[in-house]
Every structure is written in C-alpha cells, then in structure tokens.
Amino acid sequence: MNNIELQQLVENISLSSFGKPFNHSAYFNNRLRTTGGRYLLQSHHIEINPKYYEAFGFEELEGIIKHELCHYHLHIEGKGYQHRDRDFKSLLQKVNAPRFCSPIPKNKATRKRYVYGCKQCSQQFVRYKRMDTKRYVCGKCNGKINLLKEVD
Structure with missing residues (x-):
C-alpha cells in the first residue's frame, strides 16, 4: 500500500464511519x-x-x-480530542475504534556482552560495551580488571 491508497482509504473510512469528509493529508x-x-x-x-x-x-x-480520525474530527469540531476526554472515549466506542494499538513484537538482535573480572577480589562486571582495562580499576578494591569472556 502506498500513500495515495492510504489517503483514499482514510477518506472512505471517514465518510463511512463518521459521515464526515477528511479534507487533509494522510501518509x-x-x-x-x-x-x-x-x-x-x-x-x-x-x-x-x-x-x-x-x-x-x-x-x-x-x-x-x-x-486518528476520532482525534481529527473532535479537534475540528472544538470538542475534547485527547485520550482522557469523555467525548473522545464515547466516539471511540461509537465507531468501534481501539483506544490503544497492539504492540509490535520486538525483533531484538542478540547483543554481545563482555564479562570483566577483578584480579584481586574476583568481582565480576558485565558490560555491553567494550572497555579499556588499562584506564579503569575495580570499584570495590581498586584492583586491576581483565576481560574474562565475550558472550554472544
């Protein structure tokens, strides 16, 4: 679907569900x-x-x-167009529109993790970014830190 088809769809839904024209752009x-x-x-x-x-x-x-057309028509008419307004909630029910959209399932890529350890006290640190072990020391005992392993 492209923007022209979307514009026509929004205009058709506005006329059929609300009985009012949509005179602006949808994209x-x-x-x-x-x-x-x-x-x-x-x-x-x-x-x-x-x-x-x-x-x-x-x-x-x-x-x-x-x-979105509920927001549009109520705002044009000068009525309560925000999510908390009674006019908005009643118009949503009238046209059978959802108050919130479904969440998109996240396609979260696995991130590499770095496990660092202190040479003196064996304290372990898990980081998502690589760090320069020469610049930093252990926060617990001020000992030297080294990279123990990389986890994918």
Missing part, C-alpha cells in the same frame, strides 16, 4: 516507532506507522485510522 511515516499513528494538531494531517500494517494487516490499520 505513512517510517520514523514512527512506538505508536501506530498520530494526528498533527497544527496541520491536521494524519501519519500512520507502516510497520503496523506489515505486522498485523488491514484490520489493525483500519483501527488505527479510526482512532
């Missing part, structure tokens, strides 16, 4: 990370996270669009 924003979409108060545009469409499909995308 994908690849930089969104933790949210499914956002409504911009100044420009009245709607940005959608394409990762949600790829991960969950059309139904989740439709829910996100309905959620």
Whole structure:
C-alpha cells in the first residue's frame, strides 16, 4: 500500500464511519516507532506507522485510522480530542475504534556482552560495551580488571 491508497482509504473510512469528509493529508511515516499513528494538531494531517500494517494487516490499520480520525474530527469540531476526554472515549466506542494499538513484537538482535573480572577480589562486571582495562580499576578494591569472556 502506498500513500495515495492510504489517503483514499482514510477518506472512505471517514465518510463511512463518521459521515464526515477528511479534507487533509494522510501518509505513512517510517520514523514512527512506538505508536501506530498520530494526528498533527497544527496541520491536521494524519501519519500512520507502516510497520503496523506489515505486522498485523488491514484490520489493525483500519483501527488505527479510526482512532486518528476520532482525534481529527473532535479537534475540528472544538470538542475534547485527547485520550482522557469523555467525548473522545464515547466516539471511540461509537465507531468501534481501539483506544490503544497492539504492540509490535520486538525483533531484538542478540547483543554481545563482555564479562570483566577483578584480579584481586574476583568481582565480576558485565558490560555491553567494550572497555579499556588499562584506564579503569575495580570499584570495590581498586584492583586491576581483565576481560574474562565475550558472550554472544
């Protein structure tokens, strides 16, 4: 799906679910990370996270669009458009839109860990970044530190 198809989809959902036209732009924003979409108060545009469409499909995308359109129409009408407002909550229920989007499963790459140890007191330190053992000493006994192992 591209931005033109998204724009048409948002306009169709606005007319069918809300009975009101959507007169601004809707587009994908690849930089969104933790949210499914956002409504911009100044420009009245709607940005959608394409990762949600790829991960969950059309139904989740439709829910996100309905959620953002709730913000849009309530803000245009001068009513309570924020998540905590009663107008917003009731409009969400009326159009069957989700209050929050599903979390995307994290594809967290395994990070390399470095295990350091003190030569005097055997204190161990686990780090994610490599450190220069000549510059640092043990925080417990001021002994020398050496790299014990790298764990993938």
